[in-house]
Amino acid sequence: MKTKQSSSTNSIFSAAVATISVLVFPALFDWPWTRSDFIVMGVIVFVFSLALDLVFKKAGKYKVAGGIAIVLLFVWLWAELAVGLFTNWGS
Numbered sequence: 001m002k003t004k005q006s007s008s009t010n011s012i013f014s015a016a017v018a019t020i021s022v023l024v025f026p027a028l029f030d031w032p033w034t035r036s037d038f039i040v041m042g043v044i045v046f047v048f049s050l051a052l053d054l055v056f057k058k059a060g061k062y063k064v065a066g067g068i069a070i071v072l073l074f075v076w077l078w079a080e081l082a083v084g085l086f087t088n089w090g091s
Helices: 004-028 035-058 060-083
Strands: none
Touching: 004 035, 035 060
C-alpha cells in the first residue's frame, strides 16, 4: 500500500527528473543561455511538471482538459519570457 508520503516524494522525484532531462539539451548544445535562464526554465518546468502530475492524479474525467490547459499555459509563459509575445517580459 502506497502512503501519501511516498506518493508525493515520487511526484517530486519525477518532476526533478523531467526538469533535468529538459535542461540537458540547452546545456549540451551550447545555447546562449545565462545562469538565470537555466534557473528560470528549471523552476518553470519543475512547477508545471508537478501541476501536470496533480491534474493527472486528481482531475477525474477532466484529465485531458486540465493537461491541455497546463501545457498551453506553459507554452504561453515560455513564449512571453523568451520574446515577449504579448508583453515585454522577455524584452
